């Protein structure tokens with residue numbers, strides 16, 4: 001029984017979907033059985049800039065089994081591309097003859113079999129009028145422009161950063177860069193579309209069930225009520241499935257033309273341009289401090305690559321300007337438009353690249369000051385947002401540093417770079433701050449509770465690998481005083497009430513809060529029925545003082561009865577449709593969810609406080625004296641992220657994030673052919689990610705933190721924070737091991753020769 005002492009909230013709970021996941025019963029979108037599907041193959045542009053002047057389809061059409069070939073000529077104007085996150089068009093797919101980037105979809109072949117579609121796809125001849133493309137930074141023809149001003153979110157600034165920099169006694173100034181990266185979730189970017197009369201069902205991995213539903217309806221010009229999206233289990237997302245792309249509506253159109261289900265399973269290679277990516281950045285940081293280490297000036301400028309039509313950017317200065325007390329701050333973000341596909345969210349989109357620069361610069365400043373890097377963070381720690389002047393809702397940064405430093409053995413570090421060796425290995429210790437803003441959105445859910453004491457909750461939330469089924473079950477069990485095993489959770493179907501896009505680490509807070517609200521409504525009805533009866537233990541009691549605990553309804557004087565009996569008194573199964581709107585949003589904010597919009601309360605956009613989760617990474621690197629082989633035998637990371645709903649799955653999130661941080665420091669980079677503006681290493685052989693041998697001991701520390709302001713449950717979210725800052729911690733450790741400061745990621749052997 002879940003009595004008060006053993007409340008499910010915060011108790012490690014095995015995944016309720018664990019058996020389904022390891023037995024194959026958990027289905028990805030393309031595994032959902034559909035009757036007699038035809039198969040689609042994407043024909044993608046081999047040029048990065050220019051126009052399609054014609055197609056030769058005769059040979060492709062003659063391949064046995066080919067049913068249809070869609071091009072901008074055969075399906076002109078049928079569909080409008082969805083706008084990107086900034087409301088601008090992303091790219092056009094089959095919509096016109098314009099080619100915006102290499103790997104743009106220019107044709108879709110549909111056939112009876114996958115093999116026939118693929119063969120015919122390779123036999124489609126596309127004739128282009130090619131123009132010289134710009135691949136990115138430094139490419140001729142790429143245009144550098146300031147980021148368009150956003151009055152709602154001005155560039156963080158205060159004081160006179162340049163004057164303070166000039167006047168300060170100790171300063172560092174450096175340029176940093178981060179590479180293009182691709183998410184590469186294991187599940188491919190698949191889409192299956194099935195029509196039943198006017199009703200369209202879409203099976204597609206997504207982080208935005210209702211967003212995809214509404215986007216596709218809009219593109220096809222049909223009523224969103226006729227579109228159902230299904231995505232019960234997603235094989236990784238990391239931001240790559242946050243916004244709708246144009247492929248979905250085209251597959252729907254292909255299915256409508258054929259009057260037959262159509263299934264698309266793009267290849268790994270095609271995934272590099274079917275979806276989005278993390279764009280490369282270049283940054284400049286200037287830090288100045290007094291001799292005691294106190295910051296006097298922070299200047300952080302970033303330049304990001306985006307596509308020609310889009311202004312997508314991540315602007316991580318929103319985060320970096322808030323990390324430390326500093327009286328003078330100047331920030332600026334610029335964009336380089338190139339002939340590239342439009343970038344998008346990738347885990348901790350702003351924070352991962354921009355905190356690399358800030359936290360590397362902090363390490364450089366500590367060295368210039370002759371100060372311990374942890375002490376430099378301590379001297380500049382603050383409980384007040386330096387830009388807005390609002391208090392942090394809670395900030396346990398130094399507790400994280402202290403807990404991780406102790407476990408790591410930071411005290412054993414000899415400060416001088418290159419001074420620690422072990423046989424043929426140069427040893428380096430590095431650390432860095434981790435952080436992520438605490439975001440939350442409105443959400444809706446449907447709850448039923450039976451007289452047998454069984455609960456069922458339905459919401460169109462997203463299981464992207466994080467353990468969402470289980471966190472929701474925990475919330476319901478907690479709210480109704482039940483065991484987790486008494487709760488059935490249904491996610492991943494737009495027939496269920498909408499929740500925000502599973503992005504910005506809002507998922508745990510948004511979904512558990514609406515679940516708790518639904519439970520509270522159910523409790524209220526049960527309590528009201530109980531006090532209204534003339535007989536029975538609760539007659540005449542204050543309904544507000546009746547609780548659900550241990551499978552019972554419990555009164556203020558300890559009287560109780562089985563929950564089932566209390567539910568029965570209400571008159572059978574209790575059904576609740578709940579909507580939760582977080583403080584700071586208008587009361588009707590939940591309405592937008594039904595149109596596929598997410599109104600988010602951002603951690604930096606709140607009236608009362610600034611809300612972030614914080615952490616600290618410590619890493620040991622070992623670099624071989626002769627080969628310069630780089631190893632990371634030990635990582636200790638501590639996080640304080642408010643209430644942890646399920647420590648078991650949270651541990652996995654933190655650990656996965658920390659490992660991905662190692663990856664972003666040492667392994668990952670999408671290589672771009674500068675002349676062709678084409679991605680080169682579009683496979684798991686050439687796109688480097690860490691394997692087990694690259695990862696040593698990873699210790700995760702949970703620093704307890706109660707936050708009563710961030711939201712009623714104190715949940716800050718943990719999906720993204722794990723990766724943030726680890727790249728800098730590794731670079732700082734490499735400097736400590738070798739005296740060599742590498743400011744351009746990833747750090748490879750050749751950087752240390």
Ligand code: MOS
Nearest residue numbers: 239346347503504
């Ligand atoms: Mo996250 S990159 O907002 O899925």
